[in-house]
Amino acid sequence: MSEIREIILNSDRLATDEYLVNMGPQHPSTHGVLRMLVRLEGEKVLNIEPHIGYIHSGIEKMCEAISYPQIIHLTDRMDYLSAHMNNEAVALCVEKALQVEVPDRVNYIRTIMDELSRLASHQLWWCVMGMDLGALTTFFYGLRDREKILDIFEETCGARLTVNYNLPGGVMFDIHPNFQKRVKDFVKYFRTKLPEYDQLLSGNVIFRERTSGIGYLSPADAIEYGVTGPSGRASGFSCDLRKHQPYSAYPLVKFNEILDHRCDTLARYEVRIKEMYESLSIIDQLIDNIPEGEYAVKMKGVIKLPEGEFFQRVETARGEFGVFVISDGKKNPYRVKFRSPGFSNLFALNKMAKGHKIADLVAIMSTLDLVIPDIDR
Amino acid sequence: MKSFIEYIGSIFKGIWTLLIGMKVTGKYFFTPWKNVTQQYPENRDQLVMFERFRGEVIMTHNENNEHLCTGCGICEINCPNGSIEIISKSILTPDGKKKRIIDQHIYHLGMCTFCNLCVKACPTGAIVMGQKFEHAVWDRSLLTKVLNQPGSKIEEGVKE
């Protein structure tokens, strides 16, 4: 047998060759304009080299020319699925620099909105994950439920996706009178729909076979590559900033940091599904107790940060989002750096997908939950 | 023998999970009245946007064709994208003083990101967010709008 193999491998006529395939920039599974140079041997993935920058928009450069409230609205456009968390990061950073204490009401509103956007993001991730694996129906069920959250956003913030709801020192509007009722209705509704997600996908034997044992990322590698968020926590890397460096109303609520030590695609999937349950319980704890008070602190017309360096980390739906502001005392920052979760997560892909099949590469990419503007910035 | 039983068991368990999945989709198939599709152009009349929805910047005018804009330019400063341009002019008030008033409040809808900062900053509440969302036009130049209506003037008693 081995002799035949030898002959086949050495023969000129039957020489095998590696395949170099460009996945993207236009490819159904890259969810945006990401190009991956994939080296294949038949179906097996030998190496992946991500090429990014197709929608690099120079947000960091733009930020150097505009004022702080205006920076907030640009962060919407980075990780558009966690737009509210990104907004909040900048707002918190400015508040920290100016040592402004925001009212409790603001903290509560921000935390509820955070969790709602986390839910919306995870719902979109879930339906897209199903679609990547070929179960097209999940896409519509996920979006159906997400619409309800977007309606809540629209009623209170005025926009569905790029909400721009935060301002330094508070939020832009008070919550809408219907807000609490709508959120409670949604939580009740979504608690009935979440088990359906499990029935449709999580329990499915094909799905479990497709995902378990695929895309192993060891805890040490997760830290080394800086893979945060649900992807990192599925590798046992305890990186939930809501727990470790609580901000807004997170110190007041009880919730579990979901950790999984299986480190594979299924673990990353289940961490996100469990996080949805946690988010629901956080909203439950907060929604009835929103304290009365002001929805924003009165700030100066032109906000100037004191000279210095300020860093704020928040936990978005994809992982750790950091805002690093270097101020020289003017109304524009001297330098702004956004530490985006997708950037670090993307480059762990090669480590995870090497040696698996093309179909697994798609599944692994799905569970990393990449948003390309977040990577390109 | 044990592995054989596991083999048979795995078949039945697998089929069972598949059937559970089919139950979910089947349930929706046989309850078509729960469909969530909205027939968009047909349901235009029922479509009411939320009052805070940010569709475009508009300037409110009362029945006498008067607005609240003083032409101070704060919205122009606050706009991150430069989508607002204020063109003001000087007039002589009846009591003989020179006064700057708004000539044209130009709004580039195509550049606007609907961040609401201009509305938030406006000291007199002259501009608000409108709920219209069907902005598609054939020519890009149509997206540049003049918000104050022709012949309109500032309402009496608005503080500068």
Added chain:
Amino acid sequence: MAFNIYDFSNLTHTIHVGLQESFSPFMATTLEWVIVGTAYLLFVALFGLLLVYAERKVCAAFQQRLGPMRVGYWGLLQTIADFIKLLMKELIMPRKADRFLYNLAPFIVIIASFLAIAVIPFAPGLQSLDFDIGIFYLTAVSSVGVIGILLAGWSSNNKYSLIGAMRSGAQILSYELSVSLSLLTMIVFAGSMQFSTIVEQQRGAWFIFSGHVPAIIAFIVFLIAGTAETNRGPFDLAEAESELTAGFHTEYSGIKFAFFFLAEYINLFIISAVATTVFLGGWMPLHFGNLESFNHAMDFIPPIVWFFMKVWVVIFIIMWFKWTFPRLRVDQILTLEWKYLLPINLVNILLMALVVLTKFHF
């Protein structure tokens, strides 16, 4: 002309005799060929369009949507509009494609489907080919299509296409085995490979009832393997939209793409029609033992209606698979065949032989 909705043999016989009397034998045979060919072409085109429309509506209903609603009443003319659009599209060919094979591939695929459809008995007298090796012929010609797919993948000089075609080849070759073996199980039961005989034997009870356990197992296996053979549902690896963009027909456009598309749906019809004929009694009405009045009422429904009702049920089930399950991976698809379906099938044949020997059937 003696037209009878319950039996088409009079009609076909009258046409045959009429043609023979008016023309020379050669002319008459040629004309018959033309008539039959046109009838099949028309049927396939119309049924294909209907199937595409049905698929879109069914999948919409599974997904809580409405599906096409704009063209015609409830979007009935949507697929016709799509077809016209496809006809008007420019035919694009990659510069380095193998011209001859690239153009040949869609025809091979669609011809294979046409060949297979010839043996399907729609109703009494409505079957153009009825030989004694009908099932054998069907399994033989239905696997010709894979050659077309392999050619398409190879000749379009596209990496995605080639991967898709190779997947499709591996998949269809494996699942051909399961389709044949599950049909073989029923041949053991029926004792014949002729479609008309098989249908006739189910006059009392359909095979899926009279053959009980082994027949049901064979039916399930046939459904799974059949879905895999049509490259549909959870087995659509050859197209695998999220992995290979469009798989083997990535580089095809216009009418050539339409051929692949149509062939896929005809294959769906063929698999359903074979399942109907072999397991669900073909055009035979539903009869229950001694419920005389019920049986009589069932007899009023014409056989052709029975046939298409059953076909639609099977098609619906296959569509249900497609719109519920995630796609399998290429190694899992082979595992499923060689480690699960094949052993089950072999044991099942043995079981069926025992059932037939002991006459433990209805």
Added chain:
Amino acid sequence: MTNEELIAYLTTSFPQTEVILGSQYVEMTVSEAQYHSVALQLKESKDSSFDYLFCLSGVDYAENMGVICHLESIKHRHAMVLKVRTADRINPSLDTISDIWITAKYHEREIFDLLGIKFNNHTDLRRLFLEDGWGFPLRKDYVDEIRIVER
């Protein structure tokens, strides 16, 4: 370790560096030559064990270029900032730390792309976002008359 303990630890371990308490984190400024060895020691040492590099940013300080590393220890849950400045502004270069934290490999590529800081011994130093031949947009003297509109 608390910030005070960390300051004490860092001043004793790295006597030739400058350690201050910034607005939030302990900030340590090292010279160009020490940069790599200090970073390595910060990661390897049991007491500090800064194993997680959560942000790496390049800054143009008008007279020279700087790189700022934000480090965290997963074991001890303390964080610090490591700063370094290059000597040259036009052709700045630094030792890479991508052999210490893998994630730095891509952050360094980004810094190289946007600020033009060269990292010695980096295995794969190419532009990340922009085309070859593009300027370094995050430098303060970058001009682009077409795309940058001054207000």
